[in-house]
Each structure stands twice: as C-alpha cells, then as structure tokens.
Amino acid sequence: MREGEVVERQTVGSTIKRMWAEHKFSGKQVVIGVGNQRVVVRDLDLPAMPMAQVRSSLPFQVADLIPVAVDDAILDYLPTGVRQGEGGDVMQGLLVAATKDTVGANTAAVEVAGLRPTVVDLSAFALARxxxxxxxxxxxxxxxxxxxRVTTVAVVTRGVPRMVRMLPSGGQDVTEAVAAALQIPLDQAEVxxxxxxxxxxxxxxxxxxxEQITTVVSALVEAVRNTLVYYASSHPGEGVEHVFLTxxxxxxxxxxxxxxxATRLxxxxxxxxxxxxxxxxVASDRLAEEQHTLAIALGLAMGAAA
Structure with missing residues (x-):
C-alpha cells in the first residue's frame, strides 16, 4: 500500500485471502472504502433533478472542478439539501471524483482474493454514517x-456529511520520525x-x-484546524461543536x-x-478496546445494509 492506495495487488490480495481463510468468513461480497489524495470531494450546487439525471450530467458539469480529466475519473454525487434559487429549486451536495486507477487497483486486489466487490464507498461517508x-x-x-498515511476529516451536520478532506499524514509518519531520531527499527519506534x-x-x-513527534503532529493538527476554520467561515452558524477521534x-x-x-473544541x-x-x-472486551480501528469498516457495512 502507498498513501491509502493498493500498489501491489497480488500481495494485498493474497493477504486478504489468507485472512478470509483464517477467520472462516463465509461471505464473498464486500464493500470497498476509498479515501486518499486521489479522491476529490467538492461542494457542488445543481438544478434540482432526479438522481439518474444528476449522475448522467456530472461529466459535463465538473470538468473545471477536478484536477484530472473527466474520462479518467469515476464521479458520484451526494445531495445534502435543497435551497431556493432564482430559477427554481437548487440541489446542494458533494461531488466525489476518484481516479479510475485508484478504484481499479483496490477492486483488483479484492478480486485476487476471490471476493466480489459490490459497492465502492467513500471512507468519509462511512465515518459519518x-x-x-x-x-x-x-x-x-x-x-x-x-x-x-491518510487522515480523513468528515464534518457532519445533523447526520449529513457537509465537508470532507483527506490529509496526507498519519501515524506511520510519526513512527518513521521516531525511528530516524532514535536510530531504531520501525517496530521498536512504534512502541x-x-x-x-x-x-x-x-x-x-x-x-x-x-521533538520529531511534535513536528509531525503539529503539522497535522494545524491542517485539521484550518479545515474546521474554513468550514465555520463558509457555513455561518454551523461551526463544529465536537471532534471525535478514530x-x-x-x-x-x-x-x-x-x-x-489547537481547535478550542x-x-x-x-x-x-x-x-x-x-x-x-463475540469477545466484546477486545472489541471495545479496539473499536477506534473499526469505524470505517462498520460504516461501510451499515451503508451496505441500508
């Protein structure tokens, strides 16, 4: 894996296949979550219309909003509200654009494992759910x-995702900084x-x-703070009231x-x-201890169940 994206699909697929066998999972259908720097989420207002028309119109609406060619992207849209415009109702929502390479690499790794990907969902939406x-x-x-390697920020207002950011930093960056500072292996640096x-x-x-931990963490926290400040300034009266860490x-x-x-929250x-x-x-005590690692997976499962 590199920055949340599969690089060696055979290696990742073999690992998933081994996990499936060791834990005796019977199901073969899976939901894949994506979320890295090659997935773009933008605010987008559109004339109110049925979702089928929204999706078919996206390639003609978003060319100037995403940093890749429309032909190289998979596009989707999440409506978040409706407001009155001069010409009628306007649909407010979030445009999601993922590069085909990113989605293709992740689905291919799952298929190597002998599984069937049925849905590709945005990890941030799973967190909100x-x-x-x-x-x-x-x-x-x-x-x-x-x-x-990736920190996902999802701002959710009354259950509806309103802003998503993927930041290119995470716990492994801290571990590597410690390893370099102390000249020790990564497993020891993690401890x-x-x-x-x-x-x-x-x-x-x-x-x-x-000092190295503080340097890496402060840069990440500052990026999070800036994200929340931007949200508050662009959504008056709807500033973030609480932050949950997973x-x-x-x-x-x-x-x-x-x-x-840093955020005063x-x-x-x-x-x-x-x-x-x-x-x-189920070993509920162990689950309770490790539940912070399960948030995205649980949210993906809830989306599939719905």
Missing part, C-alpha cells in the same frame, strides 16, 4: 480518522512513540524523538488534548460500537 448517531444527530461534529506521546515531559535520551493512530497519548487546545475518542448490538459469543 457510524459516528453521527444518537446525540450527535442534533449537532455539527467532525470525525477525524487518523490512519497510517517508543506510544511511550513518549505528544506534549509530555520526556527523558533526555528521548528528547530528539519527542483510526489506528488516534490513540497516540496526548493527541486529543493537543487537538483540543472538545475532543473525545470515537465509540463506533455505542449504537451497535454485538452478538453473543
């Missing part, structure tokens, strides 16, 4: 999923990273590593407090299982 539930449905929240955290006092021998790299000690200080760990009934016989 699983996290904007319960009390969050009454507010504007931001869901921040910190992955290995050291979690022991050092961000914003804490540290031993002199770890000072260089702590993703495998979201449990870096001190990250939540660092982000809260409450930040808490996302609990995607709060609104999910867990079957008997």
């Amino acid at each position: 699983v996290m904007a539930r319960g009390e969050a449905l009454e507010h504007t929240v931001a869901v921040l999923d910190v992955g290995a 050291a990273k979690r022991a050092i955290g961000v914003g804490f006092a540290t031993a002199p021998e770890h000072q260089r590593a702590a 993703g495998g790299a979201s449990h870096l000690p001190g990250l939540g407090q660092y982000l809260s200080t 409450p930040v808490s760990a996302g609990q995607p299982l709060d609104n999910v009934e867990v079957a008997r016989g």
Whole structure:
C-alpha cells in the first residue's frame, strides 16, 4: 500500500485471502472504502433533478472542478439539501471524483482474493454514517480518522456529511520520525512513540524523538484546524461543536488534548460500537478496546445494509 492506495495487488490480495481463510468468513461480497489524495470531494450546487439525471450530467458539469480529466475519473454525487434559487429549486451536495486507477487497483486486489466487490464507498461517508448517531444527530461534529498515511476529516451536520478532506499524514509518519531520531527499527519506534506521546515531559535520551513527534503532529493538527476554520467561515452558524477521534493512530497519548487546545473544541475518542448490538459469543472486551480501528469498516457495512 502507498498513501491509502493498493500498489501491489497480488500481495494485498493474497493477504486478504489468507485472512478470509483464517477467520472462516463465509461471505464473498464486500464493500470497498476509498479515501486518499486521489479522491476529490467538492461542494457542488445543481438544478434540482432526479438522481439518474444528476449522475448522467456530472461529466459535463465538473470538468473545471477536478484536477484530472473527466474520462479518467469515476464521479458520484451526494445531495445534502435543497435551497431556493432564482430559477427554481437548487440541489446542494458533494461531488466525489476518484481516479479510475485508484478504484481499479483496490477492486483488483479484492478480486485476487476471490471476493466480489459490490459497492465502492467513500471512507468519509462511512465515518459519518457510524459516528453521527444518537446525540450527535442534533449537532455539527467532525470525525477525524487518523490512519497510517491518510487522515480523513468528515464534518457532519445533523447526520449529513457537509465537508470532507483527506490529509496526507498519519501515524506511520510519526513512527518513521521516531525511528530516524532514535536510530531504531520501525517496530521498536512504534512502541517508543506510544511511550513518549505528544506534549509530555520526556527523558533526555528521548528528547530528539519527542521533538520529531511534535513536528509531525503539529503539522497535522494545524491542517485539521484550518479545515474546521474554513468550514465555520463558509457555513455561518454551523461551526463544529465536537471532534471525535478514530483510526489506528488516534490513540497516540496526548493527541486529543493537543487537538483540543489547537481547535478550542472538545475532543473525545470515537465509540463506533455505542449504537451497535454485538452478538453473543463475540469477545466484546477486545472489541471495545479496539473499536477506534473499526469505524470505517462498520460504516461501510451499515451503508451496505441500508
């Protein structure tokens, strides 16, 4: 994988196939989530029309909005609201454009594993689906999923995704910075990273590593802060009220407090299982501990179920 995209489809496909066999999954149909720097999400207002007409008209509407040729992109549209325009109703929504190469590489890896991809969904929409539930449905929240190389930001207002950004930074960048600073292997750097955290006092021998962690994390947090400031300025009265952290790299000690200080917003760990009934016989304690890593997968499953 490179920055959220499959590079070696045979290797990834073989790994998925082995996982399927080891855990005895019976289903062969799967939903694929995509979300990296080669997926573009833009605000787009269109004349109100049936969705079939919207999709057929997109190639003629978006040539100036995306950084790739329309013929090289897969396009979709998510309506988020309707407003009155001078000539009638105007549909507000989000344009999603993914390069065909990105989607093709990911689906090919799944097919190598002997599985059948039935839906390709945007990972940010999956996050919105699983996290904007319960009390969050009454507010504007931001869901921040910190992955290995990509951090996904989804701003959701009363359950509807209103803004999506994919930032090219994540937990692996922090690990590599620690490895370089301490001259240690990556597996040891992963352990050291979690022991050092961000914003804490540290031993002199770890000072260089702590500085590198702060450098990487501060750049990521600043990008998140700028995203939320931009959203607030372009959506008066609908600023983000709370930030939820998910993703495998979201449990870096001190990250939540660092982000809260920078954004002046409450930040808490996302609990995607709060609104999910867990079957008997499942190791619920382990699931609870690791649920921050499951948010996108759960959201993809919810979308397929709907």
